[in-house]
Amino acid sequence: MSILKKISAKLEVMAPADRQIGQFIVENPDQMLRLSSAALAAETGRSQSSVVKFSQKLGYAGYQELKLAVSEAKAQEWQAPAGMIHGTIEVDDGYLTILQKLLGSKLQAMQQTIAVNNEVDIGRALKALHEARRIHLAGVGASSLVARDFSYKLMKLGRIVLHDSDSHVQMANASTLGPDDLLFALSYSGASIETLRIAELASQRDATVIAVTGLQDNPLTRVADIRLYTVGDEDRVRSSAITARDAQLMLTDLLFILLVQRQPDAHDYVHNSEAAVSALKAKRLS
Amino acid sequence: MSILKKISAKLEVMAPADRQIGQFIVENPDQMLRLSSAALAAETGRSQSSVVKFSQKLGYAGYQELKLAVSEAKAQEWQAPAGMIHGTIEVDDGYLTILQKLLGSKLQAMQQTIAVNNEVDIGRALKALHEARRIHLAGVGASSLVARDFSYKLMKLGRIVLHDSDSHVQMANASTLGPDDLLFALSYSGASIETLRIAELASQRDATVIAVTGLQDNPLTRVADIRLYTVGDEDRVRSSAITARDAQLMLTDLLFILLVQRQPDAHDYVHNSEAAVSALKAKRLS
DNA sequence: TGTTGTTTGGAATTTTTTATTCCAACTGTT
DNA sequence: AACAGTTGGAATAAAAAATTCCAAACAACA
Incomplete structure (x- = not known):
């Protein structure tokens, strides 16, 4: 103490x-x-x-x-913010308590997400991401934002990536998937009907399917070839899915970093990508 | 240093x-x-x-x-525990080391972001968000995703929020801002020309401007009425802006939670919003 | 090669801070 | 009231920190 x-x-x-x-x-x-x-x-x-x-x-x-x-x-x-108070944020909590609880919840979500995914599954996902001809990302709502974030990063590595926030467009794109392609499906509940249908379609067309869902039993994992899990707060109404999103980001960030590691020219790609954006800024400012 | x-x-x-x-x-x-x-x-x-x-x-x-x-x-x-473990991720790091470094970097970014923003400024931002008639969110690239995430959350509270990933649309929307409105501008560099122009326009039209930027001196903060800061990794090429994004999310999440606290009927709003989405799922699945 | 000015760094000293000792005042007990 | 045990401050001793002063080393220059 x-x-x-x-x-x-x-x-x-x-x-x-x-x-x-x-x-x-x-x-x-x-x-x-x-x-x-x-x-x-x-x-x-x-x-x-x-x-x-x-x-x-x-x-x-x-x-x-x-x-x-x-x-x-x-x-x-x-x-370790004061016992790393996890626990729900209450109406009469002070500023500091809220800070600690928020940070605590986030940290816990990330740590547990790390813990539930073993290195083997991560490795299989990595291999699939690495070898895929084309990567399609599926997700709606908050998961769509994570998907987009991940897609930006993968693009920086020179991969061919597809994601649209409109699930109808996602579905249309999924219909073009083939055996060499990969569907990366994100859904915390694992029950989002749009994402599920897209995954089913991709599976029928023999594309590899990676599902990233919560731990509870859900239909999306049953369609998937590779299963990864995220752990977030149970009380999703109060926390407004903050930790679920953090968990998803933790997982996608981890995959990205590991991909960078095994792709020898990754650094050049990332560097060029950043340089291009910087050039854009500079040109416009002058 | x-x-x-x-x-x-x-x-x-x-x-x-x-x-x-x-x-x-x-x-x-x-x-x-x-x-x-x-x-x-x-x-x-x-x-x-x-x-x-x-x-x-x-x-x-x-x-x-x-x-x-x-x-x-x-x-x-x-x-950033003992060599933690922050520090750049190297090519020959093992799986466990990478995990630790990644988690360490994220944690550090969040902690430092908390530390650099004092309660007073947060309070002012909160008041502005609370009283604004309309809230406009500006941000491009990765910041746009954070803006969108924040906008979803604010919408759940029944606020009138506007964000479009296209900066031209953002600009067009900004031209309709008035004195009772709020512009919430996100840019890690504080130098994104699109976001800067939008902030300038909003400022001219007497809207309140909140800027969320990195600590370095930058043009965006000069336009802003309320300044909030995010702390991310310096080496943005290698970490690919992961921590910068985490810092922004930490800040917006915190603002959201605090808003929920001071809005008595917030819980109902959030609950209804979640319920509506659930209903959508259920109906489609049947 | 001397002259001069500057920097470096330690010895000695002063000042400040810390730790100990000692004792008066208080408290509770018989 | 007598006693034992606390409590807490004043005084003092001890230690540590900061300053002053000076000699040696060094550099620049005539």
Whole structure:
């Protein structure tokens, strides 16, 4: 436990002088780090020796050591935001609590998504993406945005990629798929009827189908050749599918990075792509 | 830049004594934190005064301040855990290393984005989003996807929102903005000419302008009434702007959640919206 | 090769900060 | 009231940090 929390917890059972000093430190740890023991004493209206004794009662050799501990605790606090409060965001949560919960939920979604996909399946997906003649991305709603993001990245690698936000167009495109082609279907529920139909069509036409869905049993996985999973918040109404999207992005980003790795000339492609966009900006600005 | 890196960089152009002291600090920052100036002098075979002077040459008031800076730097470093693991992904990294680096980069981008935006500015943005008659979202390329994601969410809250991925359409729409309207402009570089022009137009027409850009000085912030910042990886070619996008999403997600909080009937809106989509699915499936 | 100005870095000193000691005041107990 | 045990500040000792001062090393130049 962080020293700041430890102090907070003990605050009530402390003697008046210690409580006052402790309270100041808990409330203004940043300031405390810049104060000498005498200055801190003045700030709290106590004596310098009391400050030193306070430090020693907490188990440190002296004030300096306490400072070091506080500094470390402040760092730590950021790192694993306060117990990484996951849990639903409530109406009366303060700003900081919301921040922590949001970050915690996102992190958890990403970590769990990593955890549920084993390296073997990722590898198979990678191989399929790498060898496909043409890659078609399917997804509606929020999943469509992830699909588009992924398509931009794949294009940067020089791959032939297709995605349209209109599911009818997606369907029309899917009808042109062949055995050497790949359908990458994204749906958190795995039950979006448009995406499902497109996947079925692609499967009939012998294209390889990769499905990225949530863990629950769903029709889309049954059509797929390769199954990848995303883990998001259950309470999708409240979180408004934020974590589901983050999980999907985590997975597609991971696939992209791994693809870059196994494609020797990837860096050139990406670089050229960025350069082209930059050139566009420069030209227009002049 | 972290003080440790700053020292490393200057190491060659330093005088012998300073170099020796600097080197020790860079190599053993942990140990240095527990050493007094005299002890550090002994450790490096130099004089105590040289240690103090070294600190001052770096711009600190004295050794104590340098210590504090080093402690902070170490904290920062540790935030992207131990070599974490942030750092560029290399060609010969293993699967696990890549996972860690990717997750680390994402986490860091989100944390830093939280850190650079103070609650006051967020509050102002929130108020503007809350009171605006109409909200227009501007952004091209990857930022357009974030804008669209945000627009979907705002729509769920019953707000009047406009976004089109075509920048010409965005411009046309912006020309209809008035004093009660809001332009929310996203651009990581802050220099995308299309987004900039749209923001200028909106500003001329007296609409409130919120700019979400990277930290570097850029033209877009100069047009904006409210400035929010995102922190992403510097090496955008390699990471392919993954973290920049994550940072933008972190910010928009946060704004969304906070909006939900201050809008009493938000939950109903969101619920109805989700229900409508579900109904659509169910009907089609039957 | 001397002269001069500058930089470097340590010894000595002063100042500040930290840690310890000691004692008075208070608290609760018998 | 007497006692033991806390509590907390004043005074002091010890340690650490910062400044001053000066000598050696170095560089530029006549």
